[in-house]
Amino acid sequence: MRKFWLLFSQSATIALGILLVITVFKPEWRIWHNASAPSGNPGAIAAAPNSYRYAAGKAIPSVVNVFTSKAVHTLAPPLSNSPLFNPFFDGQAKSRTQRVSNLGSGVIVSTNGYILTNHHVVESADEIQVALHDGRTLLAKVVGTDPETDLAVLKIDASNLPAITFSQSDKASIGDVVLAIGDPFGVGQTVTMGIISALGRSHLGINTFEDFIQTDAAINPGNSGGPLVDTNGNLVGINSAIYSRTGGSQGIGFAIPANLVSKVMDQIIAHGEVIRGWMGIEVQDLTPELAESFKLKNGNGALIAGILRGGPADRAHIHPGDVLLSVDNQVITDSAALLNQIAALKPGQNTTITLLHRDKILTTTVKIARRPKLEINTEAQP
Known part of the structure; x- marks a missing residue:
């Protein structure tokens, strides 16, 4: 028995010595060297601690730069009022046309060429070009836009494109790490990192339908329409707006959540627009004082401030001053x-x-109508 234990201790000592030599002089021989590579991708580079290279590497090929231009007609002032110029110039302002360019971002959502971006990126543009990650620049056409959520769908003539994967944004949580990808200020494709600061942001006055993800990942002019992705490289939202006193990022950016984006995108691709229900009412929130005056203990509901004459709510005999409790x-x-x-x-x-x-408390029936189209000018957005 003693001989056995002596043999075992000598073998263990030799093995530890060999392991020490390998660790110091040949670390690449370690069998656990590639253990941190992403599963399902044996050729992937091992992720460094606290690195998001896998998420960025997965999402970046799906991100595009969107270049738009439109013709703007202006009046050029006369060159001079001097009589010396009278034989050549009549002294009256001349109409001239110049092209104004805009820059934004977008993300490929299908392998056959559908691209998501913001409505305000392509609004009024008469020419749209999309620069792909592989270096190609292609003309794009607008499939449809939705000004009320600030989303637009473009189409390019290409196939086998790297489409981004959608995440379930309703499962996102405050504190989750996210990456914003785009072309801020036209400097080139850039990745910034932050966390989800808040969810369900509304009443911001940016869009008609608001359910924003707020993030402190740096978003700047040029990022509009680009993706906000999670640490797996999946789409969490479309970057749309920033709060800024200077025009640059101040750590308060807003993205349209992927679940809403998906619904709007599907309708635009199917119908060229988004079809919504409408009742013809103007509503406002119940303040604690109003809720108390209406004897509503929980504060739920919305106060009807106005009714469109002849609209669905008017025909259902709903009146200004009523409080809607449920639909x-x-x-x-x-x-x-x-x-x-x-x-x-x-x-x-x-x-x-x-x-x-x-x-x-009354119950009535309303026949829902189709929401009229609404054109919105989105300003002061990236």
Whole structure:
């Protein structure tokens, strides 16, 4: 037995010695050397600690630069009022045309050439070019836009493109690490890193339908339409706007969540536009004082501030001053939630509405109409 243990200890000592030599002089021989490479991709480079190279490497090929231009007609002032120029110039302002360029970002969402970007990036453009990651620059056409969410879908004539993968943005949490990819200030494709600072941001006055992801990942002019991705390189949102006093990033950026993006994109591809429900009402949030005056203990609901004469709500005998409490048994938390709930309804369907009218809770039926198109000028966005 003693001889056995002596042999074992000598073998263990020799093995540890060999392991020490390998670790010091030949670390590349270690069998665990590639253990940190992403699963399912044996040829991938091992990820360094605290690195997001895998996420960036996966998403970057799907990101494009969007170059737009449009003709602007202006009046050129006369060159001079001097009589010496009278034989050649009549002294009157001349009309001239110049081209104005704009820069934004976008992300490939299908292998056959569909690209997502912001409405305000391509608004009024008469020529759109898309620069791909592989160096190609192609002309793009607008499939459709949705000014009320600030989204647009483009199409290029190409195939076998690297399409980004959508994540389930409703599972995102405050504190999750995210990367913003785009072309800020035209310096070239750039990746910035931050966290999700807040979810469900609304009442910002940026879009009609707002459900923003707020992030402190640096977003600057030129990032518009580019992706916000998670640490797996999947699309969390489309970067759309920033809060800034200087025009540059101040750590408050807003992205349209992927779940909303997907719904809008599908409708644009199918119909060329987004079809939403509409009731013809103007609503506002219930303040604590208003909720108390209406004897609403939980504060849920939305106050009807105005009714379009002849609209669906007017025909259902809903009045200004009523408080909408639920739509199809879904409780209304505030005016933004009400707007989204009504928009999700199909035009032509009958919808059950519960409301507070003169201290009485009533139920009525409204026939939903189609929301009219609304053109929005989005300014002061990246």
